[in-house]
Amino acid sequence: xxxxxxxxxxxxxxxxxxxxxxxxxxxxxxxxxxxxxxxxxxxxxxxxxxxxxxxxxxxxxxxxxxxxxxxxxxxxxxxxxxxxxxxxxxxxxxxxxxxxxxxxxxxxxxxxxxxxxxxxxxxxxxxxxxxxxxxxxxxxxxxxxxxxxxxxxxxxxxxxxxxxxxxxxxxxxxxxxxxxxxxxxxxxxxxxxxxxxxxxxxxxxxxxxxxxxxxxxxxxxxxxxxxxxxxxxxxxxxxxxxxxxxxxxxxxxxxxxxxxxxxxxxxxxxxxxxxxxxxxxxxxxxxxxxxxxxxxxxxxxxxxxxxxxxxxxxxxxxxxxxxxxxxxxxxxxxxxxxxxxxxxxxxxxxxxxxxxxxxxxxxxxxxxxxxxxxxxxxxxxxxxxxxxxxxxxxxxxxxxxxxxxxxxxxxxxxxxxxxxxxxxxxxxxxxxxxxxxxxxxxxxxxxxxxxxxxxxxxxxxxxxxxxxx
Numbered sequence: 001x002x003x004x005x006x007x008x009x010x011x012x013x014x015x016x017x018x019x020x021x022x023x024x025x026x027x028x029x030x031x032x033x034x035x036x037x038x039x040x041x042x043x044x045x046x047x048x049x050x051x052x053x054x055x056x057x058x059x060x061x062x063x064x065x066x067x068x069x070x071x072x073x074x075x076x077x078x079x080x081x082x083x084x085x086x087x088x089x090x091x092x093x094x095x096x097x098x099x100x101x102x103x104x105x106x107x108x109x110x111x112x113x114x115x116x117x118x119x120x121x122x123x124x125x126x127x128x129x130x131x132x133x134x135x136x137x138x139x140x141x142x143x144x145x146x147x148x149x150x151x152x153x154x155x156x157x158x159x160x161x162x163x164x165x166x167x168x169x170x171x172x173x174x175x176x177x178x179x180x181x182x183x184x185x186x187x188x189x190x191x192x193x194x195x196x197x198x199x200x201x202x203x204x205x206x207x208x209x210x211x212x213x214x215x216x217x218x219x220x221x222x223x224x225x226x227x228x229x230x231x232x233x234x235x236x237x238x239x240x241x242x243x244x245x246x247x248x249x250x251x252x253x254x255x256x257x258x259x260x261x262x263x264x265x266x267x268x269x270x271x272x273x274x275x276x277x278x279x280x281x282x283x284x285x286x287x288x289x290x291x292x293x294x295x296x297x298x299x300x301x302x303x304x305x306x307x308x309x310x311x312x313x314x315x316x317x318x319x320x321x322x323x324x325x326x327x328x329x330x331x332x333x334x335x336x337x338x339x340x341x342x343x344x345x346x347x348x349x350x351x352x353x354x355x356x357x358x359x360x361x362x363x364x365x366x367x368x369x370x371x372x373x374x375x376x377x378x379x380x381x382x383x384x385x386x387x388x389x390x391x392x393x394x395x396x397x398x399x400x401x402x403x404x405x406x407x408x409x410x411x412x413x414x415x416x417x418x419x420x421x422x423x424x425x426x427x428x429x430x431x432x433x434x435x436x437x438x439x440x441x442x443x444x445x446x447x448x449x450x451x452x453x454x455x456x457x458x459x460x461x462x463x464x465x466x467x468x469x
Contacts, residue, residue, distance in 0.1 A: 042167065046178040048074040048146070049444035050437070051166065052185055053153045056084020057426040058410030059185030060136050061102045061433030062440070066183075067143035068465050071441035074177065075145050076168055078152040079328060082136040084187065086426065087129050090215040090327040092268050092276030096364040096427030098123035101467035103430045109135055117270055119233030123363075123427070126233060126268045126276060129217070153186070156195040162404040162449075163195050180444040182406050183436050188287040189336030189412035197402045199336040201287070203417045208371045209334035210421070211281035212293070213262060214300035215327045218308065221320035223273045229317075230267045230275055242266075249279070252318075256310035261303060261373065264380035274324070278331075280304055283372050287335035297330045332411075333369065333424065340414030341451060342396035349419055352389030357455035359398065360431035363390045368421045385418065393423060395455045398436050404449050409436040438462050 048071075052063045055077035063075040079088040086094075097103050098121075110116040115131030140147050148170070155167035165178050184191035189199055202209030220226060229249050231242050240248075249265045265279035280303050282296035304326055311318040347353075349366065366384045370376035397414045400406040408414070409432040411424045439458045443450045 042174050042176040044165075044176040044178065048072050048177070048179045050074075050181050050183065050440045051177055051179040052076070052183045052437075053166065053191045054084065054184070054186035054410075055079075055082045055136075055147060056185060056187055056410060056429070057086055058187075058429040058433035058436070059084065059183075060140065061430045062183050062185055062409050062437035063145045063147070064139055064143045065102060065434045065437030065462075065465070065467070066441040067140075067145045067437075069438050069441035069445075069461050071444055073143075073145045073441075074179070075140065075147040076151045076153060077147065077149050080149050081133045082140065082147065083129070083132055085329070085331055086127070087133045087136075088328040089331050090129060090217055090276065090325065091331065091426070092129075092215055092217075092270075092278065093124060093126055094427060095124050095425035096362065097125070097430075098363075099360060099427055099431050101431065101462065102434045103427055106135075106430070109139075117233040117268070121233070126270050128270060153191050153194065156182075156191060158195065158403065161402075163406045166191065166194075180405065180447070181440040181450060183433075183440055184338065184400075184406065184408045184412055185410050185433060185436075187332060187335050187411045189338045189408070190288075192338035192400060192403070192406065192408060192412060193288075193336055195400075195403045195406055197400050197406070198339040200339070200416070201336055202334050203371075207284055207286065207334075209284065209286070210369050210371065211262075211283045212285050212296055212300070212333065213278055213280055213282070213331045214297060214304060215276060215278045215331060216304050216308070217270075217324040218267075218275050218277050219320075219322055219324050220273050220275060220318075222317070223269055223275060225317040226267070226275075230269050232269045252311065252314070253279070253307055256307075256314065258307060258310060259377070260307065261300075261376065262380055263370070263376045265307075277304070277308075279307055281369065281373075281376060282330070283370075283376075287332050293330060300330060301326050334420070335411055337415055337420055338408050338412050339401045340397045340408065341399045341401050342394050342414060344391075344393055344397050344413070344415035344419040344423065346386060346416055346418040348391045349388040349422060350386045351391075353391045355392045355394035357395040358392035359395050359435035359455070360393055360428055361390050362393060362423045362428050364422055364425050364428070366418060366422050367425075368418070388422060393428070393432065395435060395439065395458070396451075398432060398439075399451050404451070407436045407440055407450050409433040434462070434467060438465075438467075 067073045115128040117126035119125040151170040157165040246264045262281040268276045368382040410429040
């Protein structure tokens with residue numbers, strides 16, 4: 001028989017140390033008493049050389065590159081597809097993508113499938129998210145990567161200072177996995193945090209941090225008549241600028257009685273009458289707080305639906321506009337930045353730093369979105385403190401400082417707030433994943449630690465794979 005709330009409170013009262021206890025104290029005790037999870041044996045799998053946690057842009061690049069370099073690779077992803085923010089997050093736009101290696105391969109394969117928006121640019125362009133899901137799955141299967149969806153890393157264990165085992169949670173329950181080398185491509189640095197690495201977040205320990213955005217895929221009656229608002233891959237002669245398009249979208253939204261939470265709302269043309277939209281911000285949300293992210297997602301989805309409904313009511317060029325899908329995952333700009341053996345700093349951007357172990361050169365500028373709703377009313381993008389010069393990200397920034405056998409790629413590498421706002425875009429994430437993947441494979445296969453592998457060794461292997469130009 002299930003005990004009633006009264007009898008349970010009576011039990012708690014008796015259990016508390018002597019004296020009279022108020023009802024509010026009892027409720028607090030119930031909420032904060034905790035639960036001691038019983039120890040249990042878990043099934044353990046030890047069949048991989050490299051384990052990659054997170055299958056976003058950095059993760060798929062890392063897993064495929066490691067596998068092509070000869071490693072046995074497992075890739076875990078908590079969503080139901082590969083691609084992360086590209087696919088589950090409906091990011092809509094590739095940035096800083098004019099790079100050799102896996103980025104070039106993706107561009108070419110998307111073109112063959114007619115899945116890249118008509119654009120002369122190789123650095124920034126739209127894509128078909130469903131085609132990309134399929135392509136990434138085929139590439140992982142072809143490379144021999146064992147990937148598993150709906151599986152989240154939830155704990156990490158070390159022997160001494162070396163990461164040896166992770167625990168995942170999925171429909172299959174809790175499972176343990178061992179490997180010589182691990183790569184954190186979770187975006188938010190979940191694995192590095194669980195392994196005990198120091199990290200930074202936002203501008204300070206408790207934020208402020210960049211806002212989150214929930215993107216959407218829209219269908220319109222005629223994309224061409226919305227050209228003054230929508231960014232096309234091939235602009236027409238005399239067409240208004242991208243900045244002017246954003247301004248016009250905002251003006252139309254404001255005319256409906258709603259000031260958008262992102263004051264530079266953007267629409268991109270995918271193909272036919274399909275467009276991507278980024279038109280909202282959620283402020284001050286911590287990337288590791290599930291309750292906050294849930295509330296932000298609900299708020300953002302409601303606002304996106306409200307804005308699209310308001311546009312539809314206007315009729316004219318907006319007639320028939322509707323949401324095909326909102327993103328499964330809200331877009332996170334600021335997560336944990338795991339401490340590495342080098343930290344990319346604002347000063348690196350100011351001087352255009354060069355490194356002998358450079359894994360990629362970043363050309364995307366400083367991009368700090370408004371940090372509050374009040375800032376958003378003044379400027380959607382915060383004023384830049386310095387002028388950025390193209391700079392290098394060294395391999396050392398991808399190798400954990402506090403834990404051996406752990407690498408990072410993507411948003412969670414070692415950097416400060418300003419540098420992160422520049423290197424966080426997905427063209428750089430892919431290049432970092434490629435570098436982490438080959439270095440992890442070489443380390444695992446030679447029974448070394450990643451910090452013992454020189455960048456020259458990694459470049460040599462990448463060249464053999466046809467990844468370096």
